[in-house]
Amino acid sequence: MVDNRLLVPLSETQTVRQTVGYAVQSGLEDADELEIHLVVALPYDAEVPEGEQQIAEAKRLLSKAERWGAEDAGTANITFETDVLGTDEYLFGPRDYADVFGSYADEHDVERIVLDPEYKPGVTSSILQPLERELDAVGLPYDEAPVERPARHERLVGTGTERFDRHFALFWISFGFYLVLGDPTYWFDLVTGVAVAGIVSFSLANVTFSFPLHRVxxxxxxxxxxxxxxxxxxxxxxxxxxxxxxxxxxxxxxxxxxxxxxxxxxxxxxxxxxxxxxxxxxxxxxxxxxxxxxxxxxxxxxxxxxxxxxxxxxxxxxxxxxxxxxxxxxxxxxxxxxxxxxxxx
Incomplete structure (x- = not known):
């Protein structure tokens, strides 16, 4: 008989590894036998190209998380279950995710959810705070993993190649827009367009593109x-x-x-x-x-x-x-x- 069951929603974040480790550690503090359910909730169903790609990525993440958990568990009596949720429906917001987690928890007698502070299920920003409110609404206990979060500026700045791509793209977008408003055959507009595009690119590239640009x-x-x-x-x-x-x-x-x-x-x-x-x-x-x-x-x-x-x-x-x-x-x-x-x- 398993003494404790935990649900750990996963997403590709810099703190997901620490979250899995915390789930193992905190679960073993309360019970001798532990069952951890590692799940990935998808925002797309399996009928569209995005859904198929997301399922493949989700399975890779689940496989990694299961290995991490086994490493942290050592000789402890821990069972890992993995699943991909949301493959037959669209999850549009925190309430939908909370409902899916609640249904899964009821079905598998899960007692508590361990949340990654940077949890981002296929969207561009964390939904942790609104998700916590919705979990409270459905009456599902949760625990936020006390992990060390990375500095935010690292994600915005990126590597040298990413910075160059952002500046290059924004320069030509700004320059093209300037010429649409001006006269592309007039030398003064060409010179001022280069100057304006350079200023815009230098000052706004890192905030205009919050994601790496793909060169193809x-x-x-x-x-x-x-x-x-x-x-x-x-x-x-x-x-x-x-x-x-x-x-x-x-x-x-x-x-x-x-x-x-x-x-x-x-x-x-x-x-x-x-x-x-x-x-x-x-x-x-x-x-x-x-x-x-x-x-x-x-x-x-x-x-x-x-x-x-x-x-x-x-x-x-x-x-x-x-x-x-x-x-x-x-x-x-x-x-x-x-x-x-x-x-x-």
Whole structure:
């Protein structure tokens, strides 16, 4: 009979190794026999390219964590169980993660969760504090591992190659934008453009890009974005025509409703691009974005149908992840879209 069972959610952080060690040490202080459940909760399901990649990375992390735990356990009586959670659903925020952990804990009689202070389940920043609040809400005991955290500036500065890539990319982005506003054939604009781009690159590169740039994938994304812009302009023009047609009709058949769409794009820049694209398209307005969950006000039925068909979602996925990532079911087919309120809201 196992005396103590612990659940340890894992993610690729600089403190995950210490967290596993703390779970082993603290668990053995309270019991002679210990069962540690090492889990990785995925923000993507297994049906899309991101999901398949995340599952492979999760299994590698679980394998490493199990070896770490065995090293720390020594001759102690410890059993390790590993699992990947969230493969059949989308986890959009701390509440979803807390619910998944709570269900797993109930199923396996887990008594306590050991949390990594830097826990980041597939997102760009830690969700520890809101996750702790949600764990309190579901009544699941937890313990934050007392680990030594790395200095924050190391992640922002990066290696010399990463710094060069950031400065180089931001310089040309700033220079190109400056020439769009000015005259690329006038020598004065060229000189001042170089000066302005240099200042912007020197002062803002490390905060503009909080992640390493890929020398192959980043240019490809830029090229795909150049393809996306005309498509977005066409969608805006088409939506303008539809809105104008409705407004000019005497009956003015508008149906303002509030909808929910769970978008299958990553948090951060991809989600920002999708939300802004939806808002730029007449007839739809993003009123709130909570992780990948978008609350969108739609004015007319065609705008709502286009939103539920996910054309902009697939286009944004194409920009950031390539052609294969765009081949996914629509939000309507996935059950990720619904009307949550009418014009009375």
């Amino acid at each position: 994938e980043s240019p490809l994304r830029t090229l795909r974005f150049a393809i996306y812009v005309p498509y977005l302009i066409w969608e805006i023009v088409r939506a303008n025509i539809e809105i104008s047609y409705v407004i000019l009709r005497p009956s003015m058949p508008i149906e303002p409703v509030v909808t929910r769409v769970d978008a299958r794009v990553r948090s951060g820049l991809p989600l920002l691009a999708l939300a802004n694209s939806i808002t730029l398209t007449p007839g739809t307005l993003v009123v709130r974005a909570n992780d990948q969950r978008l609350i969108v006000h739609t004015l007319i039925p065609p705008a709502r149908e286009d939103l539920f068909d996910g054309s902009l979602e697939r286009a944004v996925r194409f920009v950031f992840n390539g052609r294969a990532a765009a081949r996914i079911p629509t939000p309507r087919e996935r059950g990720d879209a619904e009307i949550v309120g009418g014009d009375e809201l």
